[in-house]
Amino acid sequence: MDWEFQTNHEIIVRARRNATGPVWDYLAGGSETETSMRRNRQALDSLAFIPRVLRDVSDIDLSTTILGHSSSLPLFLAPVASLQIVTPGGSLCCDDAAEELGLINIQSGHTEPSLEEIGLNTRHPKFYQIYVRGGIEWIKDLLGRAKDHNFKALVVTVDTCVYSNRERQKLNGWEPPTRKNSVGREYLAGLSWDIWDEMVKIWGGPMIIKGVGTVEDALMAVEHGASAIYVSNHGGRQLDHDRGSIGVLPDIVEAVNDKAEVYVDGGFMRGTDIVKAIALGARAVGIGKLQAFALAAGGQRGLMNCIDILRTEIEIAMGLLGVSSLDELNPSYLAKARPVGLSHEMSAFPHLPGGRLK
Template sequence: MANAWFETVAEAQRRAKKQLPSSVYGALVAGSERGTTIDDNIGAFSELGFAPHVAGHKASRDLSTSVMGLDLSFPVMISPTGVQAVHPDGEVAVARAAANRGISMGLSSFASKPVEEVTAANPNTLYQMYWTGTREAMIQRMERARAAGAKGLIATLDWSFSNGRDWGSPSIPEKLDLKTMVKFAPNVLPHPAWLLRFAASRRLPDLTAPNLQPPGGEAPTFFGAYYEWMQTPPPSWDDVQWMREQWGGPFMLKGITRVDDARRAVDAGVTAISVSNHGGNNLDTTPATIRVLPSIVSAVGDQVEVVLDGGVRRGGDVAKAVALGARAVMIGRAYLWGLAANGQAGVENVLDILRGGLDSAVLGTGHASVHELGRDDLAIPVGFERTLGAGAEADGGVAGTGAVTSAGGDTGAGTTPPTRAPQKTSRTPSRTAKPLAKAEAEQG
């Protein structure tokens, strides 16, 4: 039997590509339009260098921290993602792996497993919600998550329903029946390991969102839930404050890339903000999150906890984010590759890789604690940082600009969108535009 252990996240991704049907793998890769942002999320970390010491290293290092009142053995959190059809154990396997490695679990409302099963596997679970449906429905979902033991709420509001990918979007069924299975057989049969996993579990992916199931009703299909989301008028800042007040506990606002939005989040009373561009799945040419992180940290100070989500593939990436002011990072695709490659053990493998790389970075920079990391530990190129938001200022940043240049030379300007009143949308969800396995976060 081949060795199931892998030494890098890149190898986990290669194995995931072999294991998964192309439609599922393509949904995890996701991205938007040209894919400039998803590439920049990852590539920007490589532009940052370390400034290591030659002697005086510490014999032991403390990597622990806390976010939203939850202790973390090292500054990594599981970002909420819908892992439909990746592995039969889905989010439960991820939650167990996170618990075994001493970190918190983020659970998407679009996930394949109910919140009750996930909190049983990891008590330090944060439940994630979109602004979708009626206020009454949202209150019911919050109450259900609270009753299940969720320790905090993550509100994700940065989605703008971008459609189209230059490399094509995977074909995705709304449900699995005999006709659908026959149609997708050529896509599935070349991946017997994936098929055998689900056969051994005696259940096929049902492609529903059980956490959006109304009392006394049935769980909506993934596309049904997505359609409701599209038809819900977008939230205002008053709505953000309402959601935070209804939850009444630790509350994270996910999707911040602008300084002015970060300040508004502070005014709304949030506990934490996630600097995130939805893993490059949202508006393409939005700058990498590591580029905008320093200006946001500078703007909010210690008023809220700041975490970074997007592009983390190595423990060194975690160290760089912490050095630039993040309390922790959130990962998405990285653990999904591990889940696809080897189930719960694969997720644990990914977390061990990140922890080991972080420890090496803390050691090499001469520190005894992850909290000692700072800008002096990095080689930061001139012009690396970006500051988004009217009137924003940041050291080393480019105020008011958000241009991202890809290898091909294309740029996209980060201009302020016009204010618009919430209104019903007439958009109809495409059967190919929305991923079956929705990678909401770029693994951090």
């Protein structure tokens, strides 16, 4: 296809131009000192590759399965709230892009259009993400609607029991639409394993727990019937001074021991980043900020352009590592290394004007 952008650098520059006022800070920012957000990049930047040569890599297969559904790449679209302020069409752009690219998209429970509209928009497998903001009857109603509308798995976000302090938004005197609506916040604060267990019974299908950062919670989630553990610190938007996501991945993968799939997100901006996570045992990687930047740059087409760039990067990295399929990747292809520069949310893009966009 004839794409407008050759690099994700250009996509980010265009996104910055289009996402005016506080919208940019909403997409690009983290909580408080933004240390968790930077550590996501720092942890990725602290891994170097160990390549092998003279292996036939003329046919590289990037496909995988996610909870049994085929995926053309080891990545999925992470849930992103309030997409209607980023691009006309909101998450319809993600759903259409995912269908065309053979990917899974996770519809945020806090984005537009509605669950029903997204569910009926396409037939490819997609997942629904829920913030629990009501009691059991509210949960039953929502899960019933998700099940009736083509969502194949439920993603329960558990790292938002308390809304974090996002100072970029405060400094702008601005809040995203979802923040303004505080109905049912007490249910998020009161979320517990007992309620999770109720949801497992009500949903009766695969459940993904999103926002796990420790071996202990990953093991509890497996015990409580999770089909997948989604390692995430919400892109550094919730607890500040957390560890970088990919740094906690290997211990969780080892402890879970194939009893559930393991996904990860946080700072993933490059094909090389994704290959690192797969080598450490993740089944797939979620893209949050980069997805939002691509949508801001060019809606559905911008997102497809961005993912095509990632696809090429993954293929290049695998070829140069000497592997032809994702299951050949393992930790022997990685070593610890000192980052070559200061890590921050833009540090995967060293050629941005001024080195960084604010």
